[in-house]
Amino acid sequence: MKKLDMCEMQVLNHTLQVQISHAKDLLRDMENGKIDLAYVQKMIDMNKAEIIETHKRKFKYWQGRNGNWNSYLPKEGTEPPYGRLVSKVSEERLMNAIIDYYIREDKTALAPTFRQVYQEWRAIKDLELSGNSILRYNSDYARFFQDSDFERLPMNEINENTIRKFMLETIQRLSLCRESCKKMFSYIRNTVKHARIEKIITDNPVEFLELKQFSKHCKEKAKPNEEQFFNDNELLMIQKGLEELYGDRPMFIPRYGVEMAMLTGMRVGEIAALKWDDIHEGYILIHNSIKHNRLKNEFYVDTTKTKKSRQFPMCDEIKDLLERIRNVQREYGCASEYVFTDGKGGYINGQRISDCAKRLTNHLGIHGGGITALRKTINSNLRQNGVPVTMVASMLGHTPEVNEKYYTYDTSNLAEKQKIIKDRNAKVTTLA
Numbered sequence: 001m002k003k004l005d006m007c008e009m010q011v012l013n014h015t016l017q018v019q020i021s022h023a024k025d026l027l028r029d030m031e032n033g034k035i036d037l038a039y040v041q042k043m044i045d046m047n048k049a050e051i052i053e054t055h056k057r058k059f060k061y062w063q064g065r066n067g068n069w070n071s072y073l074p075k076e077g078t079e080p081p082y083g084r085l086v087s088k089v090s091e092e093r094l095m096n097a098i099i100d101y102y103i104r105e106d107k108t109a110l111a112p113t114f115r116q117v118y119q120e121w122r123a124i125k126d127l128e129l130s131g132n133s134i135l136r137y138n139s140d141y142a143r144f145f146q147d148s149d150f151e152r153l154p155m156n157e158i159n160e161n162t163i164r165k166f167m168l169e170t171i172q173r174l175s176l177c178r179e180s181c182k183k184m185f186s187y188i189r190n191t192v193k194h195a196r197i198e199k200i201i202t203d204n205p206v207e208f209l210e211l212k213q214f215s216k217h218c219k220e221k222a223k224p225n226e227e228q229f230f231n232d233n234e235l236l237m238i239q240k241g242l243e244e245l246y247g248d249r250p251m252f253i254p255r256y257g258v259e260m261a262m263l264t265g266m267r268v269g270e271i272a273a274l275k276w277d278d279i280h281e282g283y284i285l286i287h288n289s290i291k292h293n294r295l296k297n298e299f300y301v302d303t304t305k306t307k308k309s310r311q312f313p314m315c316d317e318i319k320d321l322l323e324r325i326r327n328v329q330r331e332y333g334c335a336s337e338y339v340f341t342d343g344k345g346g347y348i349n350g351q352r353i354s355d356c357a358k359r360l361t362n363h364l365g366i367h368g369g370g371i372t373a374l375r376k377t378i379n380s381n382l383r384q385n386g387v388p389v390t391m392v393a394s395m396l397g398h399t400p401e402v403n404e405k406y407y408t409y410d411t412s413n414l415a416e417k418q419k420i421i422k423d424r425n426a427k428v429t430t431l432a
Contacts, residue, residue, distance in 0.1 A: 017154075020051065020103060048095070048099050051098070052095050052098060052099070055071070055098055055102075056071075058080045058081065059071055059072040059073070059080050059081050059082075059083060060072055060081045060082070063091070064087070067089070068087045068088060068089055069087070069088050069089075069090060069091045069093070069094040070085065070087045070088075070094070071085075071086055071098060072084060072085055072086070073086055073098065073101050074105075086098070086101075111154040111155050111156040111157070111200060111201075112154070112155055112200060113151065113152050113153060113154055113155065114145070114150060114151050114152070114153050114155060114158060114191060115145070115151040115152065117155050117194055117195045117198075117200060118141070118145070118151075118187070118191045118194075120194060120198070121190055121191055121193075121194035122137065124194075125190070130293075131293040131295040131296060132291075132292070132293060132294050132295070134295060135294050135295050140183055140184070140187065141187070144174075144183075144184045144187065145187075148166070148170075150166040155191075155195045155200050156200070156201050158201075158205055159203075159205045160206070160207075160208060160209060163188060163205055163206060163209060164209065164213075167181075167184065167185065167188075167214050168214065168217060170184065171214060171218060172217070175219050176218055176219070177218050177219060177220050178215045178218045178220060181211070181214050181215050181218050182211055185209075185211055185214065188206065192204065192205060192206050226367075227373075228369065228373060228376055229369065229373050229376045229377040229380055230366070230369065230374065230377045234364075234366045237364050237366060238360065238361070238366075239259075239262070241360050241363065241364050242255055242258060242259055242360070245360070250328055250331075251328060251332050251334075251343070253328075253340050253341060253342075253343070253348055254340075254348060254352045254353045254355070254356035255356055255360075256321065256324070256325050256328075256340065257271045257272065257340050257348070257352075257353035257356065258353060258356055258360065258374075259321055260274075260318075260321060260340075261353070261357070261374045261375070262374050262377075262378075263315075263317055263318050263378075264284070264312050264378070265374060265375040265377075265378035265379060265395070265396050266286060266312070266375075267289065267304075267305065267350070267371070267375070267397070268351070268353045268354050268371050269289035269290045269304075269305075270286050270288070270289045270304060270397075271340060271350065271353060272289075272290040272340055272347050272350045272352075272353065273289050273290045273301055273338075274286075274288075274338065274339040274340060275337050275338055275339065276326075276338075276339060277337070279322060279339070280314070281314065282313065282314050283311040283312060283313055283314050284311065284312045284314060284318070285309060285311060286304060286309060286310050286311070286312055286397065287303070287304065287309035287310075288303065288304065289301075289303065289304045289305065289350075290302075290347060290349050290350050292349065292350075292351070299349045304397055305397065305398075306397055306398065308397070310394060310395070310397050312395055313395070322339065325339060329341065353371065354370055354371050357370045357371055357374070358370055375396060375407065376407050378396075379392055379396055379403060379407040380407070382395075383403075
């Protein structure tokens, strides 16, 4: 019989406790005449069978050569699958002896499992989450914890080693990147914190655990830098591709949304939410965004991602684009308060603009970085031209730190780099 590891043993112990507690409740209800005797007897028999099956997974269980049935019961100082030997002339008597032992000896109070405590924490946390965040939390739990031995562990049996073992095994099994590992660890920490607040546990099993102990085992799946933005040649291809498509279906509004993203670096939700009232002589006022509640599958107008408004400077190219859109609305009789209208007076959702960008880049045979790559491109172009990071960040609607970490790339080509090196070295060699 295979020796169980610590985590498997903890799960089996908890399963036994649950089954024994249930059997005791049923016996108590039968004695008090609370429920039908035939029904309760049937439930007791089913519960006893479950206890025996769990016992067999924990201890050796066999029929000897002399015909007797044998097994082991828990014994202090002896680890399963061995213990105190019990032998009976029939299997029925052996099973009765095992059941009697557990019901007579069990004095434990059941602690809630990791899953139960997590759900208690979520009941409170969900009050401050949006519908999309709730959906993401649910998806994360299913990915990291659902159907695992770890989620069935009682909170008072979870220690540093069980967490470490689960984290490392899950990182390897799912090939987690650092960001996913960070999420999983945060769910465990928050569940442990909730258990301590509710006095379910007193020790802190995550006290001496740090994210870096696990993140070094993660696998990063970063895109190559050249797929994070569009170079000048790719931007030209996108522009020409849009011009050809405009002639085919001038009323297909998502294409104009792609061009707006190329000129402004706006998020798709912000583009979709633009109204003509937001267009001013010297700037575009960006203060709304179309959001998608995935739980209800509904689109709605909300604030921007940062919940702050900002102004994007107007230029001739943007004015030309807006004038073309207005002309299309007049020509096809679909004037609307929204710049990027659905043709019925309302707005299009951002996903249609994103899908349009992906179809276009696929058609052109260039990488599918989409609208995010256009945001990164305009950011990197401006930074490379010497525009201060604070100014660029304010135009694109994020912090300077986010700008530097996620949006700034070297978009120069080899010829430009060669000229820089040539000029620098020419200066160095003439210093004397």
